Amino acid sequence: MSAQQEVKQSAAYLAQFRVWRGDPDGGGLEDFKVEVNEGEVVLDIIHRLQATQAPDLAVRWNCKAGKCGSCSAEINGRPRLMCMTRMSVFGRDETITITPMRAFPVVRDLVTDVSFNYTKAREVPSFVPPAGVAPGEYRMRQEDVNRSQEFRKCIECFLCQNTCHVVRDHEENKGAFAGPRFLMRIAELDMHPLDAAPASGLDRKATAQDEHGLGYCNITKCCTEVCPENIKITDNALIPLKERAADRKYDPLVWLGNKIRRRE
Amino acid sequence: MAHVDRQAWDVVVVGAGGAGLRAAIEAREAGMRTAVICKSLFGKAHTVMAEGGIAASMGNVNERDNWQVHFRDTMRGGKFLNQWRMAELHAREAPDRVWELETWGALFDRTKDGRISQRNFGGHEYPRLAHVGDRTGLELIRTLQQKIVSLQQEDEREFGAYDARLKVFQECTVTRVLKTDGRVSGTFCYERESGRFFVLEAPAVVLATGGIGKSFKVTSNSWEYTGDGHALALLAGAPLINMEFVQFHPTGMVWPPSVKGILVTESVRGDGGVLRNSDGKRFMFDYIPDVFKEKYAQSEEEGDRWYDDPENNRRPPELLPRDEVARAINSEVKAGRGSPHGGVFLDVSTRMPAEVIKRRLPSMHHQFKELADVDITAEPMEVGPTCHYVMGGVDVDPDTAAATGVPGLFAAGEVAGGMHGSNRLGGNSLSDLLVFGRRAGLYAAEYAASIADRTPADPLQIDAAEAEALRPFSAEGEHRQTSRDPGPAENPYTLHQELQQSMNDLVGIIRKEGEMREALDRLAGLRVRARRAGVEGHRQYNPGWHLSLDLRNMLLVSECVARAALEREESRGGHTRDDHPVMDRHWRNINLVCELADPQGERTDADPALGQIRLSRRETPPIRPDLLGLFEKDELLKYLTDEELSR
Amino acid sequence: MATGIEPSPQAGATGVQDASRAAIPARHLRTDRWWLAPAVTAAGLLAFIVYSTWRAFANADYYHAPYVSPFYSPCLAQNCETMHGGPNWELFGSWWGLSPALLILIFPLGFRLTCYYYRKAYYRGFWASPPACAVAEPHKKYTGETRFPLILQNIHRYFFYFAILVAGVLTYDTALAFRDEHYNWGHMGLGTVVFLVNIALIWAYTLSCHSCRHVVGGRLRHFSKHPVRYRLWGWVGKLNERHMLLAWSSLISVALADFYVFLLATGAFDDPRFF
Numbered sequence A: 001m002s003a004q005q006e007v008k009q010s011a012a013y014l015a016q017f018r019v020w021r022g023d024p025d026g027g028g029l030e031d032f033k034v035e036v037n038e039g040e041v042v043l044d045i046i047h048r049l050q051a052t053q054a055p056d057l058a059v060r061w062n063c064k065a066g067k068c069g070s071c072s073a074e075i076n077g078r079p080r081l082m083c084m085t086r087m088s089v090f091g092r093d094e095t096i097t098i099t100p101m102r103a104f105p106v107v108r109d110l111v112t113d114v115s116f117n118y119t120k121a122r123e124v125p126s127f128v129p130p131a132g133v134a135p136g137e138y139r140m141r142q143e144d145v146n147r148s149q150e151f152r153k154c155i156e157c158f159l160c161q162n163t164c165h166v167v168r169d170h171e172e173n174k175g176a177f178a179g180p181r182f183l184m185r186i187a188e189l190d191m192h193p194l195d196a197a198p199a200s201g202l203d204r205k206a207t208a209q210d211e212h213g214l215g216y217c218n219i220t221k222c223c224t225e226v227c228p229e230n231i232k233i234t235d236n237a238l239i240p241l242k243e244r245a246a247d248r249k250y251d252p253l254v255w256l257g258n259k260i261r262r263r264e
Numbered sequence B: 001m002a003h004v005d006r007q008a009w010d011v012v013v014v015g016a017g018g019a020g021l022r023a024a025i026e027a028r029e030a031g032m033r034t035a036v037i038c039k040s041l042f043g044k045a046h047t048v049m050a051e052g053g054i055a056a057s058m059g060n061v062n063e064r065d066n067w068q069v070h071f072r073d074t075m076r077g078g079k080f081l082n083q084w085r086m087a088e089l090h091a092r093e094a095p096d097r098v099w100e101l102e103t104w105g106a107l108f109d110r111t112k113d114g115r116i117s118q119r120n121f122g123g124h125e126y127p128r129l130a131h132v133g134d135r136t137g138l139e140l141i142r143t144l145q146q147k148i149v150s151l152q153q154e155d156e157r158e159f160g161a162y163d164a165r166l167k168v169f170q171e172c173t174v175t176r177v178l179k180t181d182g183r184v185s186g187t188f189c190y191e192r193e194s195g196r197f198f199v200l201e202a203p204a205v206v207l208a209t210g211g212i213g214k215s216f217k218v219t220s221n222s223w224e225y226t227g228d229g230h231a232l233a234l235l236a237g238a239p240l241i242n243m244e245f246v247q248f249h250p251t252g253m254v255w256p257p258s259v260k261g262i263l264v265t266e267s268v269r270g271d272g273g274v275l276r277n278s279d280g281k282r283f284m285f286d287y288i289p290d291v292f293k294e295k296y297a298q299s300e301e302e303g304d305r306w307y308d309d310p311e312n313n314r315r316p317p318e319l320l321p322r323d324e325v326a327r328a329i330n331s332e333v334k335a336g337r338g339s340p341h342g343g344v345f346l347d348v349s350t351r352m353p354a355e356v357i358k359r360r361l362p363s364m365h366h367q368f369k370e371l372a373d374v375d376i377t378a379e380p381m382e383v384g385p386t387c388h389y390v391m392g393g394v395d396v397d398p399d400t401a402a403a404t405g406v407p408g409l410f411a412a413g414e415v416a417g418g419m420h421g422s423n424r425l426g427g428n429s430l431s432d433l434l435v436f437g438r439r440a441g442l443y444a445a446e447y448a449a450s451i452a453d454r455t456p457a458d459p460l461q462i463d464a465a466e467a468e469a470l471r472p473f474s475a476e477g478e479h480r481q482t483s484r485d486p487g488p489a490e491n492p493y494t495l496h497q498e499l500q501q502s503m504n505d506l507v508g509i510i511r512k513e514g515e516m517r518e519a520l521d522r523l524a525g526l527r528v529r530a531r532r533a534g535v536e537g538h539r540q541y542n543p544g545w546h547l548s549l550d551l552r553n554m555l556l557v558s559e560c561v562a563r564a565a566l567e568r569e570e571s572r573g574g575h576t577r578d579d580h581p582v583m584d585r586h587w588r589n590i591n592l593v594c595e596l597a598d599p600q601g602e603r604t605d606a607d608p609a610l611g612q613i614r615l616s617r618r619e620t621p622p623i624r625p626d627l628l629g630l631f632e633k634d635e636l637l638k639y640l641t642d643e644e645l646s647r
Numbered sequence C: 001m002a003t004g005i006e007p008s009p010q011a012g013a014t015g016v017q018d019a020s021r022a023a024i025p026a027r028h029l030r031t032d033r034w035w036l037a038p039a040v041t042a043a044g045l046l047a048f049i050v051y052s053t054w055r056a057f058a059n060a061d062y063y064h065a066p067y068v069s070p071f072y073s074p075c076l077a078q079n080c081e082t083m084h085g086g087p088n089w090e091l092f093g094s095w096w097g098l099s100p101a102l103l104i105l106i107f108p109l110g111f112r113l114t115c116y117y118y119r120k121a122y123y124r125g126f127w128a129s130p131p132a133c134a135v136a137e138p139h140k141k142y143t144g145e146t147r148f149p150l151i152l153q154n155i156h157r158y159f160f161y162f163a164i165l166v167a168g169v170l171t172y173d174t175a176l177a178f179r180d181e182h183y184n185w186g187h188m189g190l191g192t193v194v195f196l197v198n199i200a201l202i203w204a205y206t207l208s209c210h211s212c213r214h215v216v217g218g219r220l221r222h223f224s225k226h227p228v229r230y231r232l233w234g235w236v237g238k239l240n241e242r243h244m245l246l247a248w249s250s251l252i253s254v255a256l257a258d259f260y261v262f263l264l265a266t267g268a269f270d271d272p273r274f275f
Helices: A001-009 A042-052 A116-121 A140-150 A159-163 A172-173 A182-189 A204-210 A220-224 A233-249 A254-263 B017-031 B067-077 B086-101 B134-157 B228-236 B283-285 B290-295 B298-310 B322-334 B354-360 B362-372 B430-451 B459-481 B490-508 B513-530 B543-567 B634-638 B642-646 C036-058 C100-114 C116-125 C150-174 C191-206 C210-217 C226-240 C242-267
Strands: A013-022 A028-037 A072-075 A078-081 A093-097 A107-108 B005-008 B009-013 B034-036 B166-170 B172-180 B182-191 B199-203 B206-207 B247-255 B274-276 B344-347 B383-390 B409-411 B592-598 B615-620
Touching: A001 B134, A013 A042, A042 A093, A042 B490, A072 A159, A072 B383, A078 A159, A078 A220, A107 B134, A116 A182, A116 B134, A116 B459, A140 A182, A140 A233, A159 A182, A159 A220, A172 B034, A182 A233, A204 A233, A220 C191, A233 A254, A233 C150, A233 C210, A254 B009, B009 B182, B009 B228, B009 B430, B017 B034, B017 B134, B017 B430, B034 B362, B067 B086, B067 B290, B067 C242, B086 B134, B086 B430, B134 B166, B134 B430, B166 B592, B172 B199, B172 B228, B172 B543, B182 B206, B182 B459, B199 B459, B206 B228, B206 B430, B228 B409, B247 B322, B247 B362, B274 B283, B274 B322, B283 B322, B290 B634, B298 B543, B322 B344, B354 B362, B409 B430, B409 C100, B459 B543, B490 B513, B490 B543, B513 C191, B543 B592, B543 B615, B634 B642, C036 C100, C036 C116, C036 C242, C100 C242, C116 C242, C150 C210, C191 C226, C191 C242, C210 C226
Parallel strands: A013 A093, B005 B199, B009 B034, B009 B206, B034 B166, B206 B409
Antiparallel strands: A013 A028, A013 A107, A072 A078, A072 A093, B172 B182, B182 B199, B247 B383, B274 B344, B344 B383, B592 B615
């Protein structure tokens, strides 16, 4: 054990941290020198700051294993989960800057008001269960659920929402644009093998464009770039959804085909 | 106080994990206006961490499975200490609870014929766990969350407001359950964001707060798991049972230090992963206890055959119940055959092709790659026991989930005791949340509807709760003056670390009388110091303050664990006594009940030497004969006394 | 409770400088070379634009038997060079006086202009919308692809259909490249190899298109009822993962194929013949 401790001792070093502290009235980056041990992640260092230098430093976190998506922040300007950013990716002399997510209103220190996302979640019509299929009688093939399952890996860290320039750089678009996370939710439901929305008169393909702002997306892929679950948001959800919307709205051939087939 | 905002609801659900959300859905569907209050953001509850699956005897993979087999496995896993009626209800209702999730949009992995796929897990006779890769908990929480949203959308269409009949108060904490005339009248809460206090008045409160793991140093649990519901129940006058039974999951990460304790799902073993010591030996074959001898493979060859041909072979001992595996790992490490970082090796890399590993265990692959820089398709993982689950909890009526002794108080999920006996089987947790979450919601709604004359919350209690919650801000100034509390304010983080260290070292996986007595001494000392826990800054989103408040709860439940563990002089399931290493049939039908020693008095005035918890023994009701009939007599002889059997 | 979508009280500053957000003066805090990718993209695209504009308007040096530059194929006007057995279809007759390349280049240009990858590339590289992730864009307003002209990006699939035709013609051209300069079959030169590589990349790029993935199977709700299309969708998906790589390599290869023909036609280089 003592040999191990020695190793641990020698691996420890002091890192230079700059953490944004403040609230809606203002704030700024504060400098800290803080100990770092082998194998630690950024969230460990924030916790050490809390325990030793700044007991009231506000930070949102939960599982510390990349599964709950609470500790979203921006590290050296890049949106990331603090619990999944290992200190070993930084140089020892590097100053590490931590700020709250910059697309959402700040609450305090590293905590932001993410209610935008919950508002958007409510605007997406829910799964419509198929009529006449009793619980226990749902039959779905694995190949038919794979696509939606990928999107259901989402841990709702909201990093995609945060990094998407449509709302990050344009506050005024927040009303009209659901953001990648919730456009992906629409794609998930539209690809769900048993969703009965069409039968209920709801056309998710068209409403994605008309009501949830799919057209704002210019597929510049930052959502995919920051996704800690490596979900291919753009290629597998947003672009297919754009194509589905095009089926409905911009493709007379498909429109005509559907008309004819429905008549049969 | 006049300035504390009050809101009237029918049912208040404390906690927004699987049990809480399921309870809220049920209460709302029963027509009750329901408030859910949770410490984190909506959808972040600890349930997301559950990986393996939901145990339900749907029989999709093996048709021979049914509720009786599931019941039998559950009782065996819990070493027959389970509240048998709960185990029965759980086994009977779990399939319906899973199927209903599909109607809310859940997408489980499928069998070839399109049904819900089920996987093997420790202690389950047949493949039984409905799952989605290794992120089943996330699927569960997201499905329930989205069902809640869909109910809110209904309300929006009907009443014009999403929150009309179902509202989630996220990032809020309950510090007291309020009572008027002996019944529940509401909860006292604070909002993290603003630090503002408020009262939710309701005749029925459902506790669904999860577990207590944050009292231990090495744990798979998140910061929320501070035993809040356990403590709220105690403080409201409801007893806890079985608190000595704490499950140490056999496979937590052991390295790097910052992630020590984070779970490595049991599916790794269910899908073929094996445990080896530093000699490369599959040591589990040496640790099959007598009660399980006939059920498990005696050779590696037989164990390996089982994965493909479970009909004609017995399962490998890596899939023994969690308590057995955790103890075995502990012994190997103590005997000097551990891995470099003090665990053992869990290997899938030599058992499956890399592609299969990535497909079946994606989040494990991801977790090790990201956090430990280990590629599990190429090298073994290092794992060791980690505090995972508390079997003990609020003593509840098995059918209605109503807490004993406090009308209007209900409890479901990990915070409720009894269901899992002395040890929980993997996969039984998520099904427990759904089965008893629904029951708690249903009966809380029924109870709330039956209360005609609602009594408002008592202003004196509200004042007291507010004063208690604000104490950390005045810790230094006020208490320094009094002779009873000398010294400067204590750092709550330091206190928490000391508590975790004490519980880990002294009331951990292997327990000894002397150590537990020392633990009680240390807890008494910490309790005195915790009263001086002080914080800087203001009330808005102040983590130091929140921790100070959580300390009260952790200290209460830790004392319950230590006292009950000291009292039970046998080893059973999640309770292992070095000085009493065998299971004693005479202890089987004994529940240890924890109650607040001095429910009337001001808690903080209690003499540290006395402790806050009074412990008593209670005999459990005899198991119904038709349920006993599901077992072979020979097996029952290992658990039940002769006189119980002759009844 | 705030819904998060109320407009901020303070007009003027928006985006990351909005009054409600954390007060950080910097537009971004990235410390890596985030500007490199958009700069390289812009430079690469610009280089191609310059080269292709020159070549398209040149109206010369695009045929050297048996090779026809992909920029001029099919050749749809009367003023085309006569290419024996080659893609001469005088749909436009004699009134067209400009370079015949302009007639046909519209289609691959439109295909690539509306391509989901190229959109990302030029939105980032030329428009800085955004320049890189979490780097504030310089524009005051943003409406994305919600209105004219960018709403036209939705017609990508029609360009995809045309792109298939064009790829078909280029395949035909590649087949013709198995002749010698006297139009005898069964020969091969270095140019044949250049054409083979180019057509392979063109097809891979065309088939890896997101619209193709959608048409082939992506639009289906139940793959299990369409096993053949499901399999096709899987293959296209695999290609689609490399859409960016294919977009660039086919862009370069088509320019190289054209340049190779240019070198031959101007006599700067002699096509090495294998047999």
